[in-house]
Amino acid sequence: MNRPSPSGKRVRVILLTQVIGPLDYRLPDWMDADVGSVVVVPLGPRKMVGVIWDEGVFGDEAVEEHRLRNVLEVIDVPPIKRGLRRLVDWVADYYLSNHAAVLRMVISSSAALSAGGTVTEYRPSGIEPARLTPQRAAALDSLVDAQGLVRELAEQAGVSEGVIRGLVKAGALEPVMVSIDAPFAAPEPDHDHPELSDLQEAAAKVMRDAVRSGGFEPMVLDGVTGSGKTETYFEAVAEALKIGKQVLVLLPEIALTQPFLQRFEARFGVEPATWHSGMKQSQRRRVWRGVAEGRAQVVAGARSALFLPFANPGLIVVDEAHEISFKQEDGVRYHARDVAVMRGKFEGFPVVLASATPALESRHMVSIGRYKGLEIPSRFGAAKLPRIEAIDLTQDQPERGTWIAPTLLKALEERLERGEQSLLFLNRRGYAPLTLCRNCGHRFECPNCTAWMVEHRLVRRLACHHCGHVMPPPDKCPECSAEDSLVPCGPGVERISDEVKRFFPEARTIVATSDTLWSPEKAAEFVALVENKAVDIIIGTQLVTKGYHFPELTLVGIIDADLGLEGGDLRAAERTFQQIAQAAGRAGRADKPGEVYIQTRNPSHPVIAALVGGDRDGFYDAETEQRRRAGAPPFGRFAAIIISSEDEREAIETARAVGGSAPQVDGMHVYGPAPAPLAMLRGRHRQRLLVHALRSVELQSIMREWLGGLEFPRSVRVGVDVDPYSFL
Numbered sequence: 001m002n003r004p005s006p007s008g009k010r011v012r013v014i015l016l017t018q019v020i021g022p023l024d025y026r027l028p029d030w031m032d033a034d035v036g037s038v039v040v041v042p043l044g045p046r047k048m049v050g051v052i053w054d055e056g057v058f059g060d061e062a063v064e065e066h067r068l069r070n071v072l073e074v075i076d077v078p079p080i081k082r083g084l085r086r087l088v089d090w091v092a093d094y095y096l097s098n099h100a101a102v103l104r105m106v107i108s109s110s111a112a113l114s115a116g117g118t119v120t121e122y123r124p125s126g127i128e129p130a131r132l133t134p135q136r137a138a139a140l141d142s143l144v145d146a147q148g149l150v151r152e153l154a155e156q157a158g159v160s161e162g163v164i165r166g167l168v169k170a171g172a173l174e175p176v177m178v179s180i181d182a183p184f185a186a187p188e189p190d191h192d193h194p195e196l197s198d199l200q201e202a203a204a205k206v207m208r209d210a211v212r213s214g215g216f217e218p219m220v221l222d223g224v225t226g227s228g229k230t231e232t233y234f235e236a237v238a239e240a241l242k243i244g245k246q247v248l249v250l251l252p253e254i255a256l257t258q259p260f261l262q263r264f265e266a267r268f269g270v271e272p273a274t275w276h277s278g279m280k281q282s283q284r285r286r287v288w289r290g291v292a293e294g295r296a297q298v299v300a301g302a303r304s305a306l307f308l309p310f311a312n313p314g315l316i317v318v319d320e321a322h323e324i325s326f327k328q329e330d331g332v333r334y335h336a337r338d339v340a341v342m343r344g345k346f347e348g349f350p351v352v353l354a355s356a357t358p359a360l361e362s363r364h365m366v367s368i369g370r371y372k373g374l375e376i377p378s379r380f381g382a383a384k385l386p387r388i389e390a391i392d393l394t395q396d397q398p399e400r401g402t403w404i405a406p407t408l409l410k411a412l413e414e415r416l417e418r419g420e421q422s423l424l425f426l427n428r429r430g431y432a433p434l435t436l437c438r439n440c441g442h443r444f445e446c447p448n449c450t451a452w453m454v455e456h457r458l459v460r461r462l463a464c465h466h467c468g469h470v471m472p473p474p475d476k477c478p479e480c481s482a483e484d485s486l487v488p489c490g491p492g493v494e495r496i497s498d499e500v501k502r503f504f505p506e507a508r509t510i511v512a513t514s515d516t517l518w519s520p521e522k523a524a525e526f527v528a529l530v531e532n533k534a535v536d537i538i539i540g541t542q543l544v545t546k547g548y549h550f551p552e553l554t555l556v557g558i559i560d561a562d563l564g565l566e567g568g569d570l571r572a573a574e575r576t577f578q579q580i581a582q583a584a585g586r587a588g589r590a591d592k593p594g595e596v597y598i599q600t601r602n603p604s605h606p607v608i609a610a611l612v613g614g615d616r617d618g619f620y621d622a623e624t625e626q627r628r629r630a631g632a633p634p635f636g637r638f639a640a641i642i643i644s645s646e647d648e649r650e651a652i653e654t655a656r657a658v659g660g661s662a663p664q665v666d667g668m669h670v671y672g673p674a675p676a677p678l679a680m681l682r683g684r685h686r687q688r689l690l691v692h693a694l695r696s697v698e699l700q701s702i703m704r705e706w707l708g709g710l711e712f713p714r715s716v717r718v719g720v721d722v723d724p725y726s727f728l
């Protein structure tokens, strides 16, 4: 290896395609490149992007010297640094993925690789094309105020790129040269310094010190809802800025970005750079390059921002760190909270996990001394935590066909009279989770998935929440042809909204879910409406339970606390506790006291009792003990293997073969195969195996060897989910 040849040296390159593993190339002498450099290499007749990787990471399948092909080009971007390369190695290894797939999350902007500081985008010119087909007219209608690449506009308008190019030719869209590497305004660490409370200051000091001394230090910032965690960790951000380090703040939800940006700007004078999947190529390039060249100092982003090539990182904050949306459920199935900690470890900086309801795993790490625990036990200023009460639905019954109990109705009425705001929480989108025919009992099921079609009355559709299949609600039953026989079963947020309107016709309501707040702009509109008191009652899913700070909101009603406790999910109790505590945490955050009602059929359930009794620690301790006894995470580990095929027999047979070839290992047990709870998804039949292992078992290498030794039919997909969060 690496014997210098007359014309250059041998380098190993990871290509961005998953089809082929790392390959050796020759780096000609005249080319200036290093380990980590992004390069273009030949692959057959094609050119591919790749990254020069370290020696020794992969086995030694050396291509013979005379068969080596030359690296074609070194791309003019900073090389991927050592710490990030180690992170890629770790993620590929830990999540049983491959390097190419992980590296693609690092080289996440193809535009960033091209030279030149401008791109051509297009926008409506106001000129009507000579030939205005209905398709062109519709496209132009949906592109008012739009600007982007041809591809982006085509996507936005839902037409082919040809239509967009036609409009460009006809002069209806005009080109705009956009400078993509525009500088980033520098956040000022002392722009507007808040006075911290003593409790906040104590936590801030520890974080500031950790940032200043550098080095890996995982911390859990555990502060009750409304304690001012954001203001507190902003002090650590300021410290990083002062010593010239970059900061990443991970947010769980695009809908949270806008309020965050505003608060950041109030504190630091400018908005941070942002990173999420909805960004245009030109924006991605600007941020990617800005981060790599050290010009963008703070990035607020979704979990994918975790793989940005920071030049000089000094801090990662994971806000709302308990959120399960940090777990990626397709492609590389990683958990951003865990990967953030690993990044801090490989690159040597502190990582702050902020939450009012930390994940049980994080709390455990604090208790065994692996993470540092920082607490802010009370709300900021005069605000007190809300009073929480359970409503026993078996006693305090809602009127027939409704879901809000008399006690909660009365509390809503009081808020309306006082001009205060309320939030009703139900974690179910749409109008009703199930529609059936009262004549023959027919239930509407998704043709592609094991799932009911959910009625969305606002948009007049039945929709599958798993594959996106939609259909108009039929006027008669497709089974028995009875007319007007379809009835909705159970409530979703839209139905609760109807119920509220029926009881309080004068109330101004808003439904807040991922259907209504699907973009940062929509989310910002929602926040403005609530802040301006144009809304009396919010009816929302988990989307509105976190992060928001509405001073006039004094009542929270949990419509169905039992919903999340159904099903045998390992984390059902923990998740329900977190969701309700977060929802409850929206009440009474300013000077007016808050009140929370939890509707349940089982008020003595440990989760409900802990919420009502304010005994979070007792609940977590009991839950931790149960996990310990079951050998569940964090005391033991799971990995799921999902085998799917369009052909049910093939899925079953492959799954049996996988199960049959499982190695016998002490401390490891393989359950299944069995049909997954979601037995069909997007037209594929799914079989599931669950591997359970003690922590001492080298789970990854065992599974790699086991699965790597099997051959699968091309039509079968085998997915591995290490540390699964979804058990569907």
Ligand SMILES: Nc1ncnc2c1ncn2[C@@H]1O[C@H](COP(=O)(O)OP(=O)(O)OP(=O)(O)O)[C@@H](O)[C@H]1O
Residues within 6 Å of the ligand: 194, 195, 196, 197, 200, 223, 224, 225, 226, 227, 228, 229, 230, 231, 232, 355, 356, 380, 546, 547, 548, 549, 585, 589
């Ligand atoms: N030191 C401070 N000075 C002035 N205002 C503060 C201070 N600390 C917190 N606040 C204000 O108190 C409110 C609550 O703070 P924040 O939203 O950061 O709480 P949090 O801990 O993130 O709560 P949650 O977990 O519920 O999201 C905000 O309006 C914030 O601006």
Ligand SMILES: [Zn+2]
Residues within 6 Å of the ligand: 446, 447, 448, 449, 451, 464, 465, 466, 467, 468, 469, 682
């Ligand atoms: Zn479906």
